[in-house]
Every structure is written in C-alpha cells, then in structure tokens.
Amino acid sequence: MKINLNKNTQKWQKIAREYADEFLQPHEVEAELNNGELSKEITKRNKERAVELGFTAIDVPKKYGGLELSMVEQVAIWEQLGRVTNALSWCFPEAQSWMFEACSEQQIEKYILPMVQGLRKDCYAITESESGSDVANLKATAKKIDNGYVLNGEKWFVTSANLADFFWFQAYLPDEEEDALFLVDIDTVGIEMIASPLFSHTYAAHHPTYQFKNVQVDESQRVGKTGDGMSYTHSWFRHERLMIGARSCGAAARLIEEAKKFADNRIVDGAPLSEKQAIQFMLADSATELWASRLMTFEAATADDNGMDVKTLHNRCSMVKLFVSEAANRIADRVVQIFGGRGYMRENVAERFYRELRCDRIWEGTSEIQKLIIARSLKKRGLDGM
Numbered sequence: 001m002k003i004n005l006n007k008n009t010q011k012w013q014k015i016a017r018e019y020a021d022e023f024l025q026p027h028e029v030e031a032e033l034n035n036g037e038l039s040k041e042i043t044k045r046n047k048e049r050a051v052e053l054g055f056t057a058i059d060v061p062k063k064y065g066g067l068e069l070s071m072v073e074q075v076a077i078w079e080q081l082g083r084v085t086n087a088l089s090w091c092f093p094e095a096q097s098w099m100f101e102a103c104s105e106q107q108i109e110k111y112i113l114p115m116v117q118g119l120r121k122d123c124y125a126i127t128e129s130e131s132g133s134d135v136a137n138l139k140a141t142a143k144k145i146d147n148g149y150v151l152n153g154e155k156w157f158v159t160s161a162n163l164a165d166f167f168w169f170q171a172y173l174p175d176e177e178e179d180a181l182f183l184v185d186i187d188t189v190g191i192e193m194i195a196s197p198l199f200s201h202t203y204a205a206h207h208p209t210y211q212f213k214n215v216q217v218d219e220s221q222r223v224g225k226t227g228d229g230m231s232y233t234h235s236w237f238r239h240e241r242l243m244i245g246a247r248s249c250g251a252a253a254r255l256i257e258e259a260k261k262f263a264d265n266r267i268v269d270g271a272p273l274s275e276k277q278a279i280q281f282m283l284a285d286s287a288t289e290l291w292a293s294r295l296m297t298f299e300a301a302t303a304d305d306n307g308m309d310v311k312t313l314h315n316r317c318s319m320v321k322l323f324v325s326e327a328a329n330r331i332a333d334r335v336v337q338i339f340g341g342r343g344y345m346r347e348n349v350a351e352r353f354y355r356e357l358r359c360d361r362i363w364e365g366t367s368e369i370q371k372l373i374i375a376r377s378l379k380k381r382g383l384d385g386m
C-alpha cells in the first residue's frame with residue numbers, strides 16, 4: 001500500500017522503520033511485563049540512537065542546528081514509530097518548531113536546545129479536573145508580582161512528568177483576563193505530585209496529578225507575549241493531532257500485517273482462516289480504512305508544508321485525528337477477533353494496541369471535540385473553505 005513519497009521522505013521512512021524494528025519492537029513484551037519499563041541500559045541505548053539519527057531535531061529550524069524536515073517527512077517517521085507498542089518510541093524528547101516561535105532566546109537556550117541534544121524532557125500541564133474538553137475553563141492562576149508570577153492550581157494527566165525536567169504550564173492571568181503559558185522547572189518549590197493513577201496501557205511514562213501551590217517563577221519563564229493566550233497550546237494540539245494520525249496509521253499497518261500472517265497460517269476445518277469470507281471481510285475493511293487514513297494524514301501534512309492557513313489546517317488536523325484514531329480502534333478490535341483467544345493475551349500485539357489505541361480517541365481532544373471543531377469550521381467556511 002504505497003503512497004507516492006519523494007526520495008528524501010522514503011529515506012526517512014526507512015531509517016525510522018529500521019530503528020523501530022531493531023531497537024524498539026523486540027522489547028515490547030519485556031516492557032509489557034515490567035510496567036512499561038526497560039532496563040536502564042536499553043532505555044539509554046534507544047535514546048542515544050534516536051538522538052544520533054536526528055529524531056530529536058526533525059522539527060527544529062536549521063538556524064538552531066535542526067533538520068527542519070517537511071511535515072510529510074515527519075509524518076513518515078512517526079508512522080513507522082507508531083508500529084511499536086508500549087510507547088517505546090517516546091524514549092527521546094521532541095523539540096517542535098512552534099517552540100522556537102514562542103520562546104525567547106534565553107528559553108530556547110535553557111529548555112528547548114537541551115531537548116534536541118536529548119538532555120532535557122518536557123511535559124504538558126494543561127488539563128484540570130474541571131477543564132479537559134472545555135480547555136478554556138482553566139482554574140489554575142498566574143498572579144503577577146514584582147519580576148514574576150505566582151502559580152497556583154492542580155493539573156491532571158501530566159504525561160511523562162515522571163521522566164521530565166520541566167512543565168509547559170497553562171494558567172489564567174486574572175490581571176490580564178486571559179491565559180498564558182509558562183515554562184516551569186519540575187523541582188521548583190511548591191510543586192508536588194499528589195497522585196499517579198494507573199491507566200489501561202503499560203507505559204514507562206506515567207500521567208500523574210500535580211499540585212502547584214504558590215510556585216514563584218521569574219518573569220522570563222512566561223512564554224510569548226500578552227495576547228498570545230492559548231495559541232501555542234493550539235499549535236501543540238495541531239502537531240499532536242496530525243502525529244496521532246501518523247502513529248495510528250503505523251499501528252494499523254502492523255495490526256493488519258500480523259492478522260494476515262496469522263490468518264494465512266491458522267488452519268480451521270482443513271483450510272487457512274484467510275480463506276473464510278468472514279475473516280477476509282474484516283481484513284478488507286481494515287485495509288481500506290488504513291488506505292483512507294494514510295491518504296488523509298499525508299494530505300494534511302502536505303497542506304501544512306504548502307503553507308495552508310492556520311484555521312483551515314486546524315480543521316484538517318482534527319479530521320485526521322478523528323477519522324484515523326477511530327479507524328485504528330476498529331482495526332484493533334477486528335484484529336483481536338481474528339486472533340481469537342490469542343488476541344486477548346498481553347503478549348499479543350493486538351491485545352496491547354487494543355488498549356493503547358483507545359486513548360487516541362480521548363487525548364489531544366476527544367473525538368466529540370474534534371467533531372465540534374469540524375462542525376464549526378463547516379458552518380463558518382462551508383465545504384469549499386474547509
């Protein structure tokens with residue numbers, strides 16, 4: 001199922017596939033059986049290799065020593081990394097291009113460039129108990145004081161906080177009556193992890209709850225300027241929604257390949273499963289949905305590369321996230337069914353993806369929220385303007 005990609009994109013696709021196959025995939029079951037964790041040596045080796053290959057610099061401007069790859073190239077990379085379960089591909093930090101637009105030179109030096117070198121890692125503290133889908137309803141506050149701000153609030157589901165060095169912390173500024181983003185070192189006085197719940201998937205990256213109590217930060221830790229509000233968080237959402245599409249395509253491809261292999265070899269009533277029409281239909285539906293998913297994802301990436309205006313692009317990324325994450329979940333469900341009892345075993349890739357892909361319909365905005373964004377876009381711009 002080939003998409004017409006240029007030589008450079010194919011090169012990156014191959015590099016990412018080899019990395020996923022050689023460094024990550026062989027360790028999935030080991031991670032699954034060890035709370036998502038691999039030995040220190042393997043974790044270090046995987047990260048170092050990712051840095052060496054340039055994965056931490058794919059979305060970094062050349063001006064800062066990055067590779068500045070096109071969005072199509074980035075999607076091609078993340079599609080291959082998405083073939084691996086247990087979030088083993090999250091072993092390296094990701095500096096993203098919007099960070100270089102948002103941050104001051106001092107912030108870039110202190111927080112962003114060390115991520116490119118694999119030396120620091122970030123996490124996003126946006127969601128609260130009463131502000132998830134309604135992300136603009138933040139209760140966390142940043143109160144202005146001389147030379148800085150005092151942060152208060154409770155943040156939920158802070159992915160990778162157990163492995164991170166600093167937060168992107170979104171809060172409401174009562175003085176300016178709007179939101180703002182801050183870079184906050186994780187060891188700042190007043191920050192406490194108050195819970196670390198267990199989730200369906202088995203990842204080394206946890207999603208703890210953090211309390212910020214009178215946390216003092218310097219003026220220089222505010223990201224962007226007055227009036228930027230949540231615009232950088234929206235940039236992050238856009239990027240992640242597209243990459244959820246890419247990773248889900250990779251996961252779906254792997255699932256279909258594994259299901260086909262199994263169906264070709266499992267003999268029932270004297271014939272391979274793959275000769276039963278019920279199984280063929282499940283595989284055919286899955287392959288078709290994957291094809292549609294890949295076309296959408298690569299098209300949205302191309303639109304981004306061609307400089308599509310941000311609002312239209314925002315809608316495209318929502319459509320990708322909605323369609324591809326839902327399709328990947330349907331595919332995982334079918335593949336579990338094709339595997340039968342084996343598909344319910346944690347050592348089976350289908351079982352793991354069945355749990356893991358579920359979250360892609362929830363985080364970075366639920367499917368319902370993506371539908372609201374798409375419906376709003378349709379209402380404002382009409383079909384031709386979308």
Ligand SMILES: Cc1cc2nc3c(=O)[nH]c(=O)nc-3n(C[C@H](O)[C@H](O)[C@H](O)COP(=O)(O)OP(=O)(O)OC[C@H]3O[C@@H](n4cnc5c(N)ncnc54)[C@H](O)[C@@H]3O)c2cc1C
Nearest residue numbers: 124125126127132133157158159207362363364365366368
């Ligand atoms: C494993 C995991 C990791 C996460 N990592 C992070 C992270 O790193 N940083 C971060 O900030 N957040 C993170 N999140 C939070 C995630 O983005 C939110 O869970 C998500 O946006 C949904 O918000 P919520 O959980 O508050 O659900 P709610 O907003 O309470 O929604 C509940 C249900 O109501 C529906 N709903 C809500 N509003 C509407 C509406 N207007 N119309 C129709 N239906 C609606 C939703 O679709 C959903 O089905 C993570 C979540 C999970 C599960």
